[in-house]
Amino acid sequence: MKHRIGRVEGEILRELTKILRKEISDPRLREISITAVECTNDFSYATIYYSLLTDNSVREDEVSQGLEKAKGLMRHLLSNNLTLFKVPELIFKRDNSVAYGSKIDQLIKQVQEQDKKR
Numbered sequence: 001m002k003h004r005i006g007r008v009e010g011e012i013l014r015e016l017t018k019i020l021r022k023e024i025s026d027p028r029l030r031e032i033s034i035t036a037v038e039c040t041n042d043f044s045y046a047t048i049y050y051s052l053l054t055d056n057s058v059r060e061d062e063v064s065q066g067l068e069k070a071k072g073l074m075r076h077l078l079s080n081n082l083t084l085f086k087v088p089e090l091i092f093k094r095d096n097s098v099a100y101g102s103k104i105d106q107l108i109k110q111v112q113e114q115d116k117k118r
Helices: 002-022 057-081 097-117
Strands: 032-039 045-052 089-094
Touching: 002 032, 002 045, 002 057, 045 057, 057 089
Parallel strands: 045 089
Antiparallel strands: 032 045
């Protein structure tokens, strides 16, 4: 069963990425990327993790609103492309790991620059 869940999560990730790039015209959703998908065992819910390249809280709110608005269309388009009996409800959550990794990179560069000056 776990293997099937992994396959379905991968398919949802690929299809949602395509849908965001080709089908959704909302400008608020242009600079996001889907990083992971986690489905419940019965496939009734899928948590979609996305990342932004900005830490701007206003921008984050706009993206969240855009995703909520486009959720129904995304689910409908998923139903056309997936071979599932029932397409899961989509729940969007911000993935902060990319921003965290970027911050760590900046801190490492700062330390390296300080070491060069010494």
